[in-house]
Amino acid sequence: MITHLKQLENEAIDLIREVCCTNDFEKIVCFYSIGKDSSCMLRLFEKAFSPFPIPIRFLHIDTGWKFKEMYQFRDEIAKKINLLVYKNPANLNPFTDGTRYTDVMKTEALKQALALYDFKIAFGGARRDEEKSRAKERMVSVRNEYQKWDPRNQNPEIVPLYNTYYTDKTSLRVFPLSNWTELDIWEYIKEESIPIVPLYFAKERRVQQMPSGMYIATENETGELKKVRFRTLGCYPLTGAVESEAETIDEVIKELKTTQYTERITRVIDYDTEGSMEKKKKDGYF
Amino acid sequence: MKQIFKFICCGNVDDGKSTLIGRMLLDTGNIKKDQLEDAKKASHKNGSDEIELAMLLDGLLSEREQQITIDIAHRYFDYRDIRFHILDCPGHKQYTKNMAIAAAEVDTAIVVIDITKGIQEQTEKHIQICSLFGLENICVCLTKCDLILNKDNEPDKEHISKLKKEISVLMSKYSFNYTIIPVSAVTGYNVDKVLCQIYEYAQKSYQENKSIRQRIFHILAAKLHQGKRYYYAREVNSLEPDLKGTYTLWPNKIPVTVTKSVSHGCFQIAEDVDVSMGDCISNCPLIISNQIQQQTIWFDSPTESMLFKHGTRVVHVVHYSEKILELDSPLIFNNLDDLKQNGFGIFIDVVTKKTLGCCVFKGNKVNDQYSEPKTKIYVLSAEKITSARQHATTFAKSFNLAPIILDIEKLKEKVTADINAICALSMLLNEQGHNVIVLTTTKEVDHFSKIEQVNFIFIKENI
Ligand SMILES: Nc1nc2c(ncn2[C@@H]2O[C@H](COP(=O)(O)OP(=O)(O)O)[C@@H](O)[C@H]2O)c(=O)[nH]1
């Protein structure tokens, strides 16, 4: 018998293969966010097609506001995969442009990139346990011609009889990690020795405390020095750090088993209003 | 070592499904502080002082506002050595299809019945769907027992035993293995018993799976790499990693030897055989037929032109009637009662690509005479050229072919060549080492089917 992690891996690999083998590789892309889930996706793609190279392209939506360590990591990864990088020329600023920043630099940018390369199928590393509206998401999810998600207009999905077809008017988002939890991701990273950005491990870093109590990284020397790590990675002004002593994968796993909070609390974007992630998803956000 | 166990929670709307699951998550320590805070806020917004546990699950705004579950919610919790994956189903009649989808994926259900309301139309409907999809175990939870307390602050025994009797009458129509547990999700009464019961079902399934020796693989693709052919397949019930051994290749029933399993679902075969997407290899008997006895649940109305998907095989529907489904080429399958995971398929509309229905295979006999005609002609029905072209390209890629696609209509428009000239061209291209794929119409198919050098023919309209 195989472990639950192996079952999850098999399910993900089967889905990746099925979608890719029944469609034109040129029309398929996998989003690459530089984060831990993306790192796992990359490994799953490698395993799905080994001994052949990964036949599809990856896409990073850059905002210009990611952590330095993330860019360094991305540039290393780019040597191994076929990675496209797209940045919305609008160049908004997270400090001054508020919620418009996410809409334009992430959601809009994503739609622009999909149109530019004429991608019809986009893989993503989203998990159902991340957020309540994601818990309702299909593994193969249909988007309309404006890239919007309509939760009431989805295909009935009976795993593993996926419907991998799209039309002139629709496109697909595919989520092989749907049934994984944050802890599963970390156990997989450990089991597979998957490289990840060092920001996930605790270290003394310059941070600034927000009114909500959360710590945000600062790029200058004025911030206070705290031992923190990041549970999720995104644009540094929008990503909260947590105080932590976990310097290794084993320590992170141990910490996660006892933590009182979900990783969501570190994402400023999810946190503004009730149902905000659902609204963003309906607009076409990943 | 942890195992995954999937089950559904169903029953009539408002009988307390989401609340019960919320309680199970909470009691097993699988709810974090911020999730609880979030649910509290939402409960207050809806005018409740207490925390509504259903708010832990109902995630869509429209669900929270209407206080009903519209779509299946997937939730996970770890309890002892099992990872439970719950599918919380909508109870509303309008969303019965969502419940049916969930039932297709599992062997076990919790069916909730509000003790103050008893068995409802939707309760019966859900139990009937559970039976259609061959579920084995049902844990019937009589919810809201805190509302029928007697003087001693205990749930009224008479009330419970009356409902129990009604349930056993209903259940006698079916062959489930079932238990009935009175609970209250609000106070937590007997919720531990429900957990133990589900845990027991999981253990049983784990023991049964251990003894499964049937192995069935649906082929996805074959690829050539440094002179070796690799096959990619999806296993019906993948529980063991290694698959070396002898199998039967379907539909042609040729014995094959898997010599090496490279990774999950990727292997090599000793014999030099022709294997393509939609074929099967198995170590057990399967049924081959294009006239299938079945029962279908429609999510949408059936349409004129439909595809049918089972395993990795996609074929066209020729005719659908309530009992018999006729397809343009055969499926390789089991009856649902023999092997659930290989016992159903889905209808997909050719034009909109929507999933229209789920079809359960029942009462089909093993037919030893059946053998598929060997052909290299693939019918593509009345689809547009673009999708035919796409299909041809994908097809060629799965064989690692660099294809030359001859679209006959297009060619005729461009060069004023007649059909014989095009035939000659396809031969020439093949001799130069190309794999030639012809897209043509029924009328002209004969010209090409005689030419050995044409590797594949796709026809653009229905014969
Ligand atoms: N008193 C009481 N009320 C309950 C109990 N379980 C659920 N409810 C209430 O019944 C209503 C419907 O519950 P919900 O879980 O949303 O039902 P669902 O439609 O089956 O998911 C809500 O108002 C709950 O608060 C229970 O055990 N006791």
Ligand SMILES: [Mg+2]
């Ligand atoms: Mg509900």
